[in-house]
Amino acid sequence: xxxxxxxxxxxxxxxxxxxxSGLEGVGGAAVRTLGxxxxxxxxxxxxxxxFGESALRRNLENLDxxxxxARRHDEVVRRAAAITTALAPFxxxxxxxxxxxxxxxxxxLYDDLVLALDRVDxxxxxxxxxxxxxxxxxxAPVAADxxxxxAYLERRRAEIRGRQEAAxxxxxxxxxxxxDLVPAAAASRRLAPQDQRLTAxxxxxxxxxxxxxxxxxxxxxxxxxDELRRNYPSFDIEVNGPxxxxxxxxxxxx
Amino acid sequence: MTAETVAVATEPSLVDLLDxxxxxxxxxxxxxxxxxxEVDLVRVQLSAVxxxxxxELSPHD
Numbered sequence: 001x002x003x004x005x006x007x008x009x010x011x012x013x014x015x016x017x018x019x020x021s022g023l024e025g026v027g028g029a030a031v032r033t034l035g036x037x038x039x040x041x042x043x044x045x046x047x048x049x050x051f052g053e054s055a056l057r058r059n060l061e062n063l064d065x066x067x068x069x070a071r072r073h074d075e076v077v078r079r080a081a082a083i084t085t086a087l088a089p090f091x092x093x094x095x096x097x098x099x100x101x102x103x104x105x106x107x108x109l110y111d112d113l114v115l116a117l118d119r120v121d122x123x124x125x126x127x128x129x130x131x132x133x134x135x136x137x138x139x140a141p142v143a144a145d146x147x148x149x150x151a152y153l154e155r156r157r158a159e160i161r162g163r164q165e166a167a168x169x170x171x172x173x174x175x176x177x178x179x180d181l182v183p184a185a186a187a188s189r190r191l192a193p194q195d196q197r198l199t200a201x202x203x204x205x206x207x208x209x210x211x212x213x214x215x216x217x218x219x220x221x222x223x224x225x226d227e228l229r230r231n232y233p234s235f236d237i238e239v240n241g242p243x244x245x246x247x248x249x250x251x252x253x254x
Numbered sequence: 255m256t257a258e259t260v261a262v263a264t265e266p267s268l269v270d271l272l273d274x275x276x277x278x279x280x281x282x283x284x285x286x287x288x289x290x291x292e293v294d295l296v297r298v299q300l301s302a303v304x305x306x307x308x309x310e311l312s313p314h315d
Contacts, residue, residue, distance in 0.1 A: 074275070
């Protein structure tokens with residue numbers, strides 16, 4: 001018989017088993033819920049042939065597997081988030097040996113889980129990415145003796161210096177934009193700007209931030225973003241969400 | 255002003271998803287902590303995954 005484990009998606013309050021059961025989990029088994037004290041864990045059974053330690057090492061090197069698993073995980077978490085105000089999603093591929101091991105874990109983490117759930121209750125995560133619009137540098141004034149090598153080098157140096165200063169200016173301007181948006185959110189977390197090859201955009205990403213926003217202050221948040229779009233015309237601001245509070249309910253404790 | 259007028263309501267990109275599901279910026283972080291069983295922590299290198307994400311999404315390279 002194949003060995004199995006219990007895959008943990010999220011822990012929340014007031015999760016209705018009926019809505020979630022029947023949903024397909026990672027690896028194909030049905031999603032279930034496990035109660036412990038006043039908390040409910042969203043789980044499904046996985047085969048250790050696919051989700052055991054050595055299998056994971058192999059599978060995590062396979063982008064197709066990672067994508068399918070991440071999207072299924074996200075789907076289950078979103079469905080759960082849709083029926084409760086307080087949900088703490090767990091990281092991708094958090095797997096325990098048994099249902100009892102999940103309950104033990106919840107017992108150990110109980111106080112932290114309650115804090116995390118209080119923190120995200122009635123709040124959602126919104127992604128804000130800020131791109132520097134590609135700006136062409138104004139051409140340097142052409143001196144009368146522009147044809148001379150010295151003048152050319154001078155001009156080149158000035159151009160390079162100008163570009164470096166512009167980049168520094170853009171970054172501090174982006175930081176300023178970030179701080180302008182902070183008061184409209186309950187919490188924020190800066191992520192690493194994504195590589196230009198990953199975003200497939202011509203403009204460099206100056207900011208990759210994620211905000212935790214009160215559900216009843218969303219309009220205020222968006223209005224603030226629109227205001228910043230007007231105040232910072234050199235930036236393109238992209239807002240994406242709502243996300244389940246992935247970045248704000250993660251428990252980093254082992 | 256409503257959420258729909260501001261937010262992009264498309265399927266999230268894999269990079270955005272991994273940025274969040276792995277708990278750290280995927281471009282920066284080299285590995286992810288996987289909890290197996292009660293206490294075992296397994297660190298798995300994700301560099302290969304990131305490499306292939308790049309390859310997949312990059313027009314040239």
